Amino acid sequence: GQQVQQSPTSLVLQEGENAELQCNFSTSLNSMQWFYQRPGGSLISVFYNPSGTKQSGRLTSTTVIKERRSSLHISSSQITDSGTYLCAMTGGNYKPTFGKGTSLVVHP
């Protein structure tokens, strides 16, 4: 079945540093979505990005279908960026599969 690998598992940054989160998938891609989740909170959609590059403020997502990967770049990290980032993909069967997430902690 389709598998989704996220890296790194956890990341600790000083405020102002940049972060690069990766999501690799094992099958052909139909859709890709990145989510943000605070402890005890729900999932907030950050990007729906099946292909190409999308930017929103300090966040940029790039999905390269041929290389079976998607990335989320956070520039000039802030304390409020702390939380868990999850990627979810669907393949040919359209069934969503989530990665295990990257836990991000940003210190002042």
Next chain:
Amino acid sequence: ETAVFQTPNYHVTQVGNEVSFNCKQTLGHDTMYWYKQDSKKLLKIMFSYNNKQLIVNETVPRRFSPQSSDKAHLNLRIKSVEPEDSAVYLCASSWDWGNYAEQFFGPGTRLTVL
């Protein structure tokens, strides 16, 4: 702005009891999902309905059953809960199953089984 609503927010119950969770979306979407998020934060899909038809029925214990009255509502019933059912149950919706699958999530229902 919340458009996927779940009730209750929390539920504590004893082993063997029956529980029901409700989900409603006001986005006009055709597809709805139930996920289970365990203590390690891993999300796994349990069920999905498209236009009131069951299209995803993962390998979950038979005590779990989804119920869809219309496109906007998808409830989850658990008969005779077990301790391993303690988790957060998340409901989501999307325009369609397939190419328009951007998902929007509700706030979740945290179940604790004593």
